[in-house]
Amino acid sequence: MGPAIHCRWGRRMDIETPVLVVGGGMAGMSIAAFLCHQGIRPVLVERHQGPSRLPRARTINARTMKLYRTMGLEGVIRARPSVYAEWPGMARTDTVSGEEKFRPRAGEYTPPDVSPVTWGPINQDELERVLCDYARENGADIRFGTELVSYDAGDAGVTARLRERATGVEHVVRAAYLVAADGPRSRIRERLGIGFRDFRGIGTVCHYANVFFRADLTEATRGRPIGLWFLERPKPGTVLMPRDTKGTWVLMLPFSPESGGDLSDADCVDGVRAATGLDDAEIELLSDVPGEPRRIRTWELAARIADGYGRGRVFLVGDAAHVMPPTGAFGANLSVQDGHNLAWKLALVLNGRAGPDLLATYEAERRPVAEFTLDQALRHLRESTGMGEGGDGTVDELEVIFGYTYPSAASSQVAPAALHPRAASGLPGTRAPHIELTRAGRTISTLDLCTGRFVLMAGGDGQGWCDAFRRSAQRLSLPLDAHSDGDVEKGYGIEAAGAVLIRPDGFVAWRSPQRADDADAVAHGVLTGLLHP
Known part of the structure; x- marks a missing residue:
């Protein structure tokens, strides 16, 4: 069309x-x-x-x-x-004015050996x-x-x-x-x-009503760089977060399904005051969608x-x-x-x-x-x-973000459901490892070569693979880039004459650790198999 x-x-x-x-x-x-x-x-x-x-x-x-x-x-x-750039913290407390009980860990740091961004x-x-x-x-x-x-x-x-x-x-x-x-x-x-379906029988953990408002909460926050508050008042499970550093906030109030989350303006103001611990705070209720009437939006956690x-x-x-x-x-x-x-x-x-x-x-x-x-x-x-029914123990967030894998028919070695990015080695079905390369006098990542098309990464003596995949891609009218660089060999699990094919989403589709006798036939078989599974 x-x-x-x-x-x-x-x-x-x-x-x-x-x-x-x-x-x-x-x-x-x-x-x-x-x-x-x-x-x-x-x-x-x-x-x-x-x-x-x-x-x-x-x-x-x-x-x-x-x-x-x-x-x-x-x-x-x-x-x-x-606002999270300036206020990255999280805290659990009874009210914003109260003393903190616990500061959950924040996981926004990405080591430079894992990702270029x-x-x-x-x-x-x-x-x-x-x-x-x-x-x-x-x-x-x-x-x-x-x-x-x-x-x-x-x-x-x-x-x-x-x-x-x-x-x-x-x-x-x-x-x-x-x-x-x-x-x-x-x-x-x-x-x-x-x-x-409910995931593992859990389903709804809590119902929330969002209150979007403007108020000066300086007295309660006391300059603490907290971007997410887990509160006990007015009800356990209440959450407060700033939209910006200029006084606009979102209060998430738990409610029972029987009430339908139908809150009056007075209910909203009372909820904000209870959550912040500021009984006399001036509260201006706002519409979250410009041009539309203000209303309370409800959602399920x-x-x-x-x-x-x-x-x-x-x-x-x-x-x-x-x-x-x-x-x-x-x-x-x-x-x-x-x-x-x-x-x-x-x-x-x-x-x-x-x-x-x-x-x-x-x-x-x-x-x-x-x-x-x-x-x-x-x-x-x-x-x-403390909410919900999740089990104890979380894996490293880097493994959740970068480590998930896809099933692959291109390897006899089955990838685990998730793999820490530092353990990635070019196995088909896993995310292509981030390796620094030098191009035209500047340092780039192998991942920067993945621009939305297929990419063939070969070792220092892998030009034969590059030529074979280019020829096959041309026959199939398939956009494909090919690079030969000895710096990728160790990180991608290949010898100098080996190669790895990376999909448009940065996942390894195929790998040959070494040279093949008929590279053209192999390349064409790999590409047609991927396009017509």
Whole structure:
């Protein structure tokens, strides 16, 4: 199908697009941007008028930052730091005014021997704007205030009916694929009949109502650089966090499902005063979405995972596929990485370079990662707040962020479910190790050579592999870069005449420790096997 039509909506339009993305949160905006980076111009619709100002995620981990860096966005993101850059601490106490009982550990440091980039503190709404700008500049058609009314998916594609909420005007979009990024209450997932099950029988841990407000809490905070407060008042499980350093805050109040989280303005003000310990504080309640009436938004702190990640031409990403506690900052980052995994595969299929069976590997690879990450998020929740039923003991956060693996048919050696990045050695199914190289007098990372296409990394005497893979890629019209460098041999587990093939997402797809007799045949077999699993 052709690219998205850029037009002034407002009258009924029939629109064709390769991919329709429903949901403009972090997961939806990320996959739209990743698709654009791969040359696919999607249509994205979001029912709200703009991003919520609630700082749901406030920092992105180094693995996610590397994906954004590939698109040239690292500098833009770092220029918009969240309050977490100045107030990185966490604390447990009865009220903000009270004495601290416990300071949970923060894990935002990334050693330079593990990754060329580190964490990026940015509020989710700011990040969504960065991604929206990038996607629009690169051909995406993004429409706020537009909702999905219905859709039909068949062998030939997806036909969706959209409605502009302000005018009621409806449009028909025909897409090759539909991506559901419509959150934990995903109507698309329900329409597909895909279950959303409690993870290990845990399900809902707590119900929360978000109160967005402005107040001077200097008397309570006393200059402490705390960006996340776990409080006992007005109820155990209460959470407070600043949106910025200028006096805007979010209070997360636990509530019973029977009440429905229906809080009056007086309830909200009383909750803030009880949580802060400032009985006479002046509180200004705010709307979290500019241009929309102020209302209390409720959500579940829960652990759930979808029974499947899609069906036919419809795929689930982000909270539509899994939800988890925010401890560890794993959930939003997992959602971004879901989108990246799916985007490069969709691009190859849409461009005719890969068969549709490649898309089945999305669920096969990403669902086990979600299960592993959910387990760790629950363990962090228990450690930080005492809530939930997670077991004791968490693995090193670097292992959660960088260490998850994918099943691989390219090696007789089975990779573990997770591998600490310092133990990575180029085994197929694992993340390609970060090794410093010298190029044109400057130091770069092997990961900087991974720019969204396949990359062949050969040893110092591996030029034969480079030539063979280039020839095969040219026959398949497949974008591929090839490099020969003796500095990668030890870290990638190859001899001087060996080579490693890295996928567009930075994971090792294949490895030959040494030279082969018929490199051309091997290269062609490897690439066709990856594109047509």
